[in-house]
Amino acid sequence: MARAKESDRSESGKSILAAGTGILAVAAVGFFLIFQFAQSQAEQNLTRWHDRLNLVADSRALEVAKWLNRHIASVEELAADATVQLYANQSTSGDSGFAEGQRGYVFALLSAAAEREGFHEQRAIDQVAANVKRPQRAGLAIIKGDGTPLVATTGMPALRPGEWPADARGSFIALGPRLEDKTPLVLFGARITGEGMTAATAQDIWVVGARPLNEDFLKTLEQPGAASKTGETYLVMPQDGDIIVPLTPLAKGGRIGDPRVDMAAAFAARQPRGFASLTNYADTEVLVTGRELSAPVPWVLVRTINADEAMAEIIERRNSLMITLSLAALFVLAALVMVWRHGVSRRLETAWREQAALSAKNEALSRFLQSVSDNQPTAIAALGDDMTVQFANKHLGNVTGLPVAELNNRRLDTAFPSEIADKLRAALDKAVAGEATSQHLRIQKDGAEQIFQTQLLPLKAEGDKEAAALLVMQDISDLVAAKEQSETLFKQLVSTLTQIIDARDPWSKHHSDRVADVAHTVAREMGWDNDALESVRIAGQLVNLGKIFVPTAILTKQTPLTEEELALVRDSMQKGATLVAGLDFKGPVAAILGQMREHWDGSGEPEGKAGDAIEPGARVLSVANAFVGMVSARAHRTGLGFDKALDILNGDAGTRYERRTVAALQNVLENKGGRERWESYTTVLETDAK
The missing domain is CATH 3.30.450.20 (PAS domain)
Known part of the structure; x- marks a missing residue:
């Protein structure tokens, strides 16, 4: 009996030891998994910071490139100007009398362009006293290859040989001599070429614009809504190894244009779109990424954030997660130990008795x-x-x-x-x-x-x-059938309403359907989805809805309309948008109609919206409506034809209309059979004119 009890105690001790060992093993595995999970979450948070840096870098690189490309385009436009080409040719061909006669006109042309395109510093000049020499920081000039200026605007800094790339093969953007306040000067140059110019002239005469990289440019580096405290965006020119030349002010100070060691910026220059943690020019650990610019410059945009700021958030989250999970694991382990200690010796028999009852309950359930x-x-x-x-x-x-x-x-x-x-x-x-x-x-x-x-x-x-x-x-068969029937009835109602409205003006009898067709085709060319295509098509059919407020006498008038009559017709578009504002369309039909008169540059009506703030459907519909109106005959004029209409639309692209939309329409006409498809728009049928 004693031997049996001793054997029972031994077996019990082994059981306790085995159970304890199992619990410790579970605890060890649990804590290891908790640590691995917390570490993976920290890596995910680091990836999120990478994504944030990428978003800012992409956005700022786009804005910087836009600024540079806008100015080089202005200089290239001047170089292609016939007056500038004639003046350059006469200046180098020996006809100095004619060139001198044209000099005043060319100076006025350059001055107007400088004022319009930003090659001046109006605020700084206005603040200079009359008896003090004005600073030469920005301007436009026609310059020989040796640096001799033929014509230069007020404020154009003098350029000595070697200070600008006169040996460039074509247009260029380059750094010029630094100004007195150490602000970098950027030069935009375009070779003057054209019919009638000699080979020597074509190689030696340039239009050069100069602008400092000052506040106007530095605004392109500012990210709207940026919440990070240590985020920094700056431009550099890479040198050898880890040496870079900063082109814009640095948050921690330092002279612009002086070479310095910046491992983070050098990495961004070597591996654009890469991501790393390195020390910057101030010997501070930062997270960094970079972008090359879509402009003809060897500059690199660098975006950084202090590693302490980024990692502090990551470490705090990781530690909080580990503490929470560890406490939960400890609680579970404690509960397991308590349950095991309390129930292992008493619940086994009860479990067998309850099994049968549980099976019966499960079957009933x-x-x-x-x-x-x-x-x-x-x-x-x-x-x-x-x-x-x-x-x-x-x-x-x-x-x-x-x-x-x-x-x-x-x-x-x-x-x-x-x-x-x-x-x-x-x-x-x-x-x-x-x-x-x-x-x-x-x-x-x-x-x-x-x-x-x-x-x-x-x-x-x-x-x-x-x-x-x-x-x-x-x-859902009945629901689908009802929905399809409802959509069919709605389309029939819109079509009937369009026919009633267009019937009031025989000269634009098919205008709404044509506008809807052109707008739908252009939007599809731009890759829109089906819902957006349907919205712009319906808006096109309702484009003339507001004409119910215009007297028939005005719509059918065969002489040019007065300003008051034109204003009444234009205002009818806004009234049409008001009529459909309360209807439940799938897409923004009312907004499309209401914003048709908005212009891309913000000069339109009724709210003066500009650029991407204008509803995309309104941008497409305004181009389609203008196109159909121009190529179609009216009571007071004949149709203009496709080529003339495209010339007008391209002339207004970027101001009145979105360039991308006009380009899509032109591509359909030239390459997708648009001319053949819409040829009937230019023909006036007798039934239309009656």
């Missing part, structure tokens, strides 16, 4: 759940990862035409045609991977088509029957 699911208006099934049906209600039997008893433990894809089965298998694979899916399935049943909204949801059910996904199928 299963019958209850089957009854509940059978009374749902949708087909429901629990599927294994191989499409085997683990559970199904009677409605799924109605959908497949098979009894529920036959569906259980059967692959569901064998109950449907191959096309439906393929879609179900693809959706199941996503559900097994944790992704919920929803799709419409069209199933032929009793000679009629039924449409089911089918969802496959991730499901983790374990036990005798393991289920990986929950299938829910709802019959």
Whole structure:
């Protein structure tokens, strides 16, 4: 007996030791997993900082390139000016009398261009006293290759040989001599070429513009809404190794234009779009990325943020996560120990007694759940990862035409045609991977088509029957039919309303349909989705809705309209937008109509919106409406023709119209059969004029 008790105590001790060892092993694994999870979250947070730097760098690089390209384009435009070319030719061909006569005109031309294109510093000049020499910081000039100026605007700094790339093959952007306040001077040059100029002249005469990289330029480096305290964006010119030359002011100070060691900026120059943690010019650890500029300059944009700021947030989150998870793990371990200590010796027998009762309850619960699911208006099934049906209600039997008893433990894809089965298998694979899916399935049943909204949801059910996904199928045939009928009636109503409105003006009888067609075609050329295409098409059909407020006498008048009559016709567009403002369209139809008179440069009506602030549909519709109006004949004039209309639209591109939209229309006309398709627009039928 004593030996038996000793054996029991030994077995008990071994059991306790084994249980304790198991708990410690679980704890060790748990804490290791917690640390790994927290570390992975820290890496994800670092990736988020990379994404933030990329967004700012892309945005600022675009703005800097726009600024540079805008100024070089201005200089190239002057170099291509016929007056400038004639003056340069006469200046070098020996006809000094003629050149001197033209000099005043060319000076006025350059001065106007400098004022318009920003090659001046009006504020700084206005602040200089009359008896003090004005600073020479910005201007435009026509210069020989040796640096001799032929004509220069007030304020144009003098350039000595070697201070500008006179040997460049074409247009250039380059750094000029530094100003007295050490501000970098940027030069924009374009060779003067053209018909009638000698070879020597074509090589030696330039239009050169000079501008300091001052506040106007530095605004392009400022990111709107930037929340970081230590974020910094600056431009550099890479040298050898880790040496760079800063071109813009640095947050920590330092002379602009002086070479210095900056490992972070040098990395950004060597690996644009790369991401690293390195020391910068102030010997501070930073996260850095860089961008090359889409302008003809060897400059690199650098975006950094202090590593302490970025890592502080990451470390704080990681530590907080580790502490929270560790406390939770300790609580679970303590609970396990308490449960094990309290229940291991007393609950085993109770568990056996309760097992039978639990099995009975489970069976009753299963019958209850089957009854509940059978009374749902949708087909429901629990599927294994191989499409085997683990559970199904009677409605799924109605959908497949098979009894529920036959569906259980059967692959569901064998109950449907191959096309439906393929879609179900693809959706199941996503559900097994944790992704919920929803799709419409069209199933032929009793000679009629039924449409089911089918969802496959991730499901983790374990036990005798393991289920990986929950299938829910709802019959929406009546809803789809009603929706299609409603959309058909709506389209018919819009078409009828368009015909009624256009009938009031025989000369623009088909104007609305034509505008809708052109706008829809241009938007599709620009890659819009179906909903956006439908919105701009409907807006095009309703473009003349406001004409119900315009007297028929004005619409059919065969002489040019007065200013008051033109204003009445223009205002009718806004009234049309007001009429449809309360209707429930899928897209922004009312906004498109209301913003048709807005101009890309902000000079339009009614709110003076500009650029991307204008509804995209309004930008397309304004071009389409203008195009159709120009090529179509009216009571007081004939149609202008495609070429003339394109010339006018291109002339107003960038001011009145968006360039991209005009380019898309021109591409359709020139390369996509637009001329043949819309040729009838230029023809006036007798029935239209009556």
